[in-house]
Amino acid sequence: MTDLAVTDRDLTKLKIDAAIIGTVSNDDELEFAPGADQIASDALREALTTAGATGAEGEVVKVATFGAIGVPVVIAVGLGDASDEYDDDTVRKAAGAAIRATKGMSHVAVTLPLVNGGDGVSLVQPVGEGVALGAYRFDAYKSEQPKASELPAKKASLLVGNARTAAVKNALARAVKISEAVAIARDFINTPPNDLYPDSFAQRAKAFATQAGIKVEILDERKLTTGAYGGILAVGGGSDRKPRLLRLSWAPTGVKRGTPTVALVGKGITFDSGGISLKPGPKMDLMKTDMSGAAAVIAATLLIAALELPIKVTATVPLAENLPSGSAYRPADVITHRGGKRSEILNTDAEGRVVLADAIARACEDHPDYLIETSTLTGAQVVALGDRTAGVMGSDEFRDRVVEAADRVGEAAWAMPLPKDVRDGMKSATADIANIGAGPGGMLAGGHYLKEFVEDDVQWAHIDIAGPSNNGGDAYGYVVKGGTGVPVRTILETVEDILAHG
Structure with missing residues (x-):
């Protein structure tokens, strides 16, 4: 740069x-x-x-x-x-x-x-x-x-007017740190999937985090089995490159008593073929970007540490590769998520929510005050809002705070509802919930699925970035072709808003 x-x-x-x-x-x-x-x-x-x-x-x-x-x-x-x-x-x-x-x-x-x-x-x-x-x-x-x-x-x-003032120097330093974090996210997104797979992604993130003073935990397939992370194991079971769960914890000294805690969760599907519910061949290469949510959450955590924000933030990042094979999960399978809730798989290409469910359940075990999750979750987001505007669902008040934060930093987002009729269409005859809905409203069905795993006392927001995460066209403004790094700056703005106003 x-x-x-x-x-x-x-x-x-x-x-x-x-x-x-x-x-x-x-x-x-x-x-x-x-x-x-x-x-x-x-x-x-x-x-x-x-x-x-x-x-x-x-x-x-x-x-x-x-x-x-x-x-x-x-x-x-x-x-x-x-x-x-x-x-x-x-x-x-x-x-x-x-x-x-x-x-x-x-x-x-x-x-x-x-x-x-x-x-x-x-x-x-x-x-x-x-x-x-x-x-x-x-x-x-x-x-x-x-x-x-x-x-x-x-x-x-x-x-x-005056280059020597502290305000100018601080503003420049902040611009550099924010840009470096977004660039890290873009680099992750643009890296080909033969080099960026669950374990290598986790190790690259660990290297950044260790240098930044962030505590790192990586669960391999054995620890995922012991921890009953059934969703991550199911989605990652079709690949020879086994899944991981990455945890990054920023807990600086000097955090004031009563400061809210924040959980971040990001989808890390390093390549999504759709699994047994195989995607069409055209544009499947873009599915290397299906880990954009993970990239954003990792980069945002690094940024929070770089800015030395006095707030506890923990990122929980499920990493898996969704491929078809003899060991892949199938339509009609019933899987048991972390925490015991069971899901009927009707489409293996709706895999992001399946790994995120485990990650959200784990994140909620820490009893955070707020949870921000982001993912390239649904093609329906692009249909509804286009390539540049994210859809935001969650707790009504916090959802709106996230949308306002996105607007302040120039990352377009729109508040979306979670209608009861969409959830009714996700009822399963054999499990607690089906992983897709029965009709239109696919973006909202994705939000409903995630909601099932959020604890009632946690304020939460889900940011669907299926379109905004990647620019497939010509450069415009400060957005170049390829990974965009959305919503790193929205996450930072939201966390700073929480730090300032609770």
Whole structure:
């Protein structure tokens, strides 16, 4: 990723390859956003307009100045209609889009923290996140590493009023830590399943966690059998690469008495063929991303530790590979979950909820005050809400808090109900519950299944990220092609909200 710095030096006196500035549309006329004052001119506006700039949100136009002003290249990124104030995510997206126009450059300056006027401190974090995440690449498996001319700028200096204040330094440090955590999640998601399988995933997470001072526990198939984790064992039984349960515990000293505790749970299906209920061949390669919930939960826990938040958080992550074989679980099987509840399997491709049930049951044994679970749980989420908006279910009040947190950080989410009629369609003649519903509302059926394993006194939320976890199209804003790292930032925002307000 691009290295981040802050500066309060005159833009024209910096040794840079380009300046990234904001532009806006005012009555269909191109205008400069605040922050570009040192290089703004009618000539530059005319050059940008001639090159097609309109100020439309997300638009990126690059022009050479040929020595006419103090910077060699200007990269103008649109913020949309002129406004007195631009929200964090608009600026974050603009920074992400603009940084990808800096290929082959060494050092660029970014004026976007100043677009709302003032000293720019309030926008350092979102701009920093946008730059770092927009510049993300995953090249680990390329036989030839990319040339410098193919990579975004090595360094981006964010312009602020005073670069020496503690507030600015803290905002920059926070942007770096958040971006690094999201990048870890993206790396996990993008890693091919022949290298990222249950045990290797657990070991990679352990290495990160140990370095961060987080306690780690890994249960192998023998310990899973002893612990009666019937769902994880059933789903993972078809693969030669056996399942695991990963537990990460952040319990710092100095936590105030009465501070709520938080459980995190994330689905870690390292490859999902559907099992005996085999998926169609086209796009099955995308099922390497079926561990995106696990990636997000692991990364969020690492981030909470990196920020040294004074709150106890425990992540419980079931890891399995869902493959067909002579030892795979079958439709019509009845499995016994951790805690004794029994489930009738009607479709082995509804496996995520089956492993999550065990993980949620285990997490609730710790008696947390709040539980946040996230998973690529249902294709129905994509049908209902599209590729970019997560569906959130759970306890009504806490569900809404999570949705509000997602909105604050720019990770789109929508509150969804858990209707009784959908649960009625999951009744089983032979067990306590069936693993799929009888009719429409597949996303809601997934939420109902998970609800069965949450203790009554635990406030909980389930975030279905089947669509938002992966971007299969072109890059947009700070979201590049491949794993997105959603909802790492939502989890952090929610945990900090809990820490602040209980």
